[in-house]
Amino acid sequence: MSEFWLYFEIGLKHVLDWNGYDHVLFLIALTVPYAFKDWKRVLILVSLFTLGHTLALLLSVYGVVVIKANLVEFLIPITILIVALFDLFTAGKSGKKESITFVAFITTFFGIIHGLGFSNYFKTILPGNSSEKLLPLLEFALGIEAAQLIVVFIVLLLSYVSQTAFRFSKRDWTLVMSSFVIGVVLPMIINSEIWNR
Numbered sequence: 489m490s491e492f493w494l495y496f497e498i499g500l501k502h503v504l505d506w507n508g509y510d511h512v513l514f515l516i517a518l519t520v521p522y523a524f525k526d527w528k529r530v531l532i533l534v535s536l537f538t539l540g541h542t543l544a545l546l547l548s549v550y551g552v553v554v555i556k557a558n559l560v561e562f563l564i565p566i567t568i569l570i571v572a573l574f575d576l577f578t579a580g581k582s583g584k585k586e587s588i589t590f591v592a593f594i595t596t597f598f599g600i601i602h603g604l605g606f607s608n609y610f611k612t613i614l615p616g617n618s619s620e621k622l623l624p625l626l627e628f629a630l631g632i633e634a635a636q637l638i639v640v641f642i643v644l645l646l647s648y649v650s651q652t653a654f655r656f657s658k659r660d661w662t663l664v665m666s667s668f669v670i671g672v673v674l675p676m677i678i679n680s681e682i683w684n685r
Contacts, residue, residue, distance in 0.1 A: 499631020540599020
């Protein structure tokens with residue numbers, strides 16, 4: 489049982505680490521268009537992201553997919569930028585609800601990219617043979633999911649407070665938060681090591 493908590497805690501810290509705030513930025517961008525009443529939809533999206541993240545780790549750990557770290561580190565902020573821009577351009581539009589299939593597909597794909605970003609480190613902490621890798625990977629995935637739900641709850645709570653106590657409209661909240669995410673992520677893209685080739 490202590491091994492379960494070890495990998496679960498690594499999953500929690502992976503998302504909630506202040507130095508690795510890219511994951512939190514993605515979750516903010518993913519969540520800001522929604523409210524508490526949309527909790528099922530948000531839960532599905534978060535779980536799809538975790539599924540993509542876990543699939544990427546699985547493929548990487550077993551040597552099926554190998555990708556250069558600097559390319560993935562460049563693609564991660566690109567995925568965050570795409571989601572934030574999507575939010576920015578669809579804020580307040582009624583078609584947002586019909587686009588769940590598109591958002592679900594993109595969220596899963598972006599989960600794969602984010603998972604590849606963590607795969608090199610994760611491979612170094614896993615036990616040796618193939619049969620011993622699957623359980624820690626699933627324990628880690630549960631930690632990721634729990635941490636993401638914490639972040640999503642906080643974003644939804646802030647959304648609720650801003651719209652009730654401070655009278656922000658849903659559209660304004662989405663525009664402000666999407667702009668904030670874009671403002672934080674653009675320097676990550678500009679300062680990426682990929683440009684130093």
